[in-house]
Amino acid sequence: MNDRWLTVVAGALRAPDGRWLMHRRPLEKHHGGLWEFPGGKVEPYEIPVDSLVRELREELGIDICKQDCKPIAFAEERVSAGRPPIVILLYKIGAWQGVPVALEGGDVGWFTPKEIDRLDKPPLDYELVARVFAED
Numbered sequence: 001m002n003d004r005w006l007t008v009v010a011g012a013l014r015a016p017d018g019r020w021l022m023h024r025r026p027l028e029k030h031h032g033g034l035w036e037f038p039g040g041k042v043e044p045y046e047i048p049v050d051s052l053v054r055e056l057r058e059e060l061g062i063d064i065c066k067q068d069c070k071p072i073a074f075a076e077e078r079v080s081a082g083r084p085p086i087v088i089l090l091y092k093i094g095a096w097q098g099v100p101v102a103l104e105g106g107d108v109g110w111f112t113p114k115e116i117d118r119l120d121k122p123p124l125d126y127e128l129v130a131r132v133f134a135e136d
């Protein structure tokens, strides 16, 4: 970790019916109101998968095991005016315990890949979605 770029981890949760979980960011935050994969910033003392476990517990109230987190895609900003560029690491989450709810504001919803295509998302999520759902 350094202050030149921001490492963000996010999880792709797929329900048995084929819908995926998306999180709508609180309006007052950066990218407010946009739909993204749930997650957050990697802290300097963490390895990424540990951040993912922590973030999904804090943000959604669910428990996941590191063994159930499979790296599936990453995307990166090349330039970002006034803020460090984001590098986002996306994991597919094979199993979780609990029912995801938006504990830190915003909203959550389960969507088909077609519905997710139509959601307003941060720029990097258009890339991630294209990669993840190409194999779905």
Ligand SMILES: Nc1nc2c([nH]c(=O)n2[C@@H]2O[C@H](COP(=O)(O)OP(=O)(O)OP(=O)(O)O)[C@@H](O)[C@H]2O)c(=O)[nH]1
Residues within 6 Å of the ligand: 008, 009, 010, 029, 030, 031, 036, 037, 038, 039, 040, 041, 042, 086, 088, 122, 123, 124, 125
């Ligand atoms: N969690 C998540 N963040 C994303 C995605 N795509 C994307 O551009 N981002 C951006 O990455 C940054 C992550 O910051 P965050 O605010 O969610 O992280 P955090 O919960 O640790 O932050 P906080 O401590 O400020 O609440 C935001 O600018 C967010 O918009 C995504 O799919 N998931």
